Amino acid sequence: MVKIKLDHCVIHVSNWERSNAFYRDVMGAELVEIGAGWSYRFGDTQLNCHGPNVDGKPVAKLPVMPGGSDLCFVWPGPIRTALAHLEEHGVQVEVGPVPRFGSRGRGTSVYFRDPDGSLMEFISYASNGERI
Secondary structure, X not given: OOOOOOOEEEEEOOOXXXXXXXXXXOOOOEEEEEOOEEEEEEOXXXXXXXXXXXXXXXXXOOXXXXXXXXXXXXXXXXXXXXXXXXXXXXXXXXXXXXXXXXXXXXXXXXXXXXOOOOEXXXXXXXXXXXXX
């Protein structure tokens, strides 16, 4: 069996300044300038972006529009610290904390939106308040 790992995926944003601030400050991304646009790097995983003046080729049969993505990120500690982080940045939680099942098994998640309306999820696999 071939073992593969996700390298990057693509989202579409409508405003570079607003999205860059959100993905840098709230999501913890490293901003990588690529030509006229940006990518958001999280360790060895990356979100490439289509946006103003950037239209990648090739694209999906039905390309995602701004606000059309659902993305889940692993939060590195207890979910209560994710809630505090979101509150600190003025980000409204839409759902959660709720139990979920992710790539590492059972976890606890909170859901919120990026500036374009894409659904973001922080999932924590931490138990008993321990960092993972």
